[in-house]
Amino acid sequence: MWGIFLESVVIFKNYMGYHENHFLVGIYLFALLYLWLVERDKRRRAVFVYAPTLILLVFFCPLFRKVFVRIMEDSETYYRLLWLLQMSIVSAYGLIKLMGRHMRIGLLAACLMVVACGDYVYDSEHISRAENAWHLPQEAVDIVDMIKPEEGRITVLVPADLIYYIRQYSTDIELPYGREMLVSRWDYYNAMYEAMEAAEVIDTPLFVELTREYPCAYVVLKEDRKIKEPLTDYGFSVYGQVGEFVIYKDMTL
C-alpha cells in the first residue's frame, strides 16, 4: 500500500510539473487554504473547499487507486482524476476573494504569479506554424496527392516521420504498421518496421520481400537513408520526390 501511495505522489508531482520548477500547484493550494479560512457560504465551501480536498484524499488513497486501475484496466490515465480539482476555477475564485476591493493591483499580481509559476503553452516544441488548412506537414499532403489511387485503397510504406499524418489526410492509403510501432512502451513487434526503421542499413532483399507480402504499392524513403542495394535493382522505379522523401513505385504489382 505504501508503494502505491508513493506512485500516486510521483504521478501528482509529474502532473504539477514539480520537477521542472513549475509551481501553479502552489497557487492552487494557497487559494484552497485561503478558501478554507474565509469562505463563509457553506454551499460554496462544499463545492470549492470540501469536494476538492476529498478529491485530493481520494487521489492519494492506495485502495482507490487499486480499484480505479482494476476497473479501467489502465494505470496510465490515473492522473486524470486530478482534472476534477479544476485548479484554475478554484484558484481564480480564491484569488479574487483575496483581492477584496483592490481589483486592479490584485489582477496584476495574480497574472504575474500565474506567469511566474506556470509554463507558456505555445512555447511547446509540438506547436509550429500551420503549413496548410489540415494542420499537417505539407510533405505528407504532397506525397498522398501524388500516389493516391483514383479508386480503392493501396498500401504504402512510409518513414516514421510521416506515419502520424498520412491517414489524417486520406484513409485510402493503408500502412503496413502505424503509430503503435513508434510508442516504445507499447512494445509491439513488426518485421517490416524492424527492416525499415530499426536496421542501420536496409537489407534490400529482405526488405523487398517483406514489402511484397503486404503488398506495398509505393515505398517512401528519406534520400539519405542507407540501403545495401538500390531498390531500382529489385523492380522498383523512382516515382517522384517531395522534399527529402523519395517515392519508389513497385513495378511488379
Added chain:
Amino acid sequence: MGLSVISLIFWLVAVPFCIGMIPANFIPPERRSPGFILLSGYFGMWALFELAAVPAVLWVEYHNFKIASAAFTVLSLLGAMTGVGLLYRNNKAGKPFFVRAKENGSMKNDNCVIKGRSLKTCALSCTGKLFTAVGIEWLLFFVLLGFQLYKAVAFSSFDGDDAYYVVESLIAQEADVMYRILPLKGGSTGLDVRHAMAVFPMWVAFVSVRARMHATIVSHVVMPLVLIPLTYLLYYEIGRRLFDRGGTAHPGKEALSESRLHREKLPVFMIIMAFFQIFGNVSIYTNETFFLTRTWQGKAVAGSLVIPAMIWTFLQIYDRSVENKQTDAGVWILLVCINMTAGVCSSIAVFLVCILAALTTFCLAVVSRDWKLLLKVGAACIPNVVYMAIYVFMAYSYLLQ
C-alpha cells in the same frame, strides 16, 4: 465555401441554441441567458448524439455512420423544433422568454439602452465604456481570447493521438463506417469497446459531412474556433454565478457599490482563467494543456468543458435550494445531459464525473442537511450507470460465449 459556413452555423449555433431552449424553458425566466441556452443546447445535442450513435456503433456493422447520422439528424431537428415550439408557446401566452433580472438603477446606468437612441450614439457610448474601469478588463480578456483563437488557427499542434481520433472521424466521413476499420494503419477490425463508446470523433465526422469539409480541417481548425469560445462561455456562466450579484431588490448606495464590485470581479475572473489556460502547461497532463493543444479530442472536452459544467450545475442546484429547497427541472435536465456528454467524450470521463458528482453531492448534502439531494443527483447519474453496464457487458461478453 459559403454553403459550408452556413451549414456550420446551422449545426454549431442554430441547432444547439434551439435545443437549449428546452432546459431553459424549465428554469425561471430571470435566470435564462443566451449563455445558459447555448451551453445546455450543446450538452443536449451531444446527449442526443450519444443516443443515436452508440447503438449504431455497437449493433450495426455496415454503414453504421450513415444510420447514426440519419438518426441524429432526426433527433436533433426534433429537439430544435421542440425548443422553438416552447419559445413560440411562451410568447403566445404573453410570457417573455427572457426577463431582465436587473432592472434597478445601477444596471440602467451601466447598460447600453438602444431604444430611443441612435445606433451611432449607442456605438460611441459602448466604445467609450470599453475604456472605462470595467470595460478595459473585458477588452483585455477578449484580446486574450482572440490570441488563443489566432494561435489555434494559425499554428498546428502535434499530438500522436490524432493518428487515432482524427483518422476515426475521417474514416467515418470517407467510408461511412464507425470503429470497424483500424485507424492507425487501415484494415478491418473488431470493436474496441473502450474507444468505440466515446463517439465524440463521430460527432466531428457528422459536422464534417454536413459542412462538406475534410474532417481533419474540421478537427484542427473549426473545432477550436467553436470549443474555445464555448469553454470560456461556460467559465463566464460560472463567474456570473459566483460574482454577479447586481440584481439586489432594494438598491441602496451601499448595495449599488457592492453590486458594481461584484460585476468588476467577473472580467477579472475571466482574465485569470485565460492566464491559467495559456500558462497552465506545467506538464503534458493538465486539462489546461489538453484544452489548448488537443482541443478537438473528446478527452480535452471532458477536462475543460464537461467537468467544469458539473461544477456550474452544482452551483445552480444550491443557488435555488437556498431560496426554497427546490431545484428547477431545467437544471436536472442539464445535469443528465452533461452526464451523457461525458460518455460521448471518453469512457474514463464517465467514471470521473461519477466520482465528482458523488463527492460534491455528499459534501452539499452534509452542509445543507438535504439527504434527498443524494437521491436526486444519483438519479441524474443513471445514464452513466447504463453506459458503464453496456461497457462492461460488451467488454466481457466473450466470457459468456
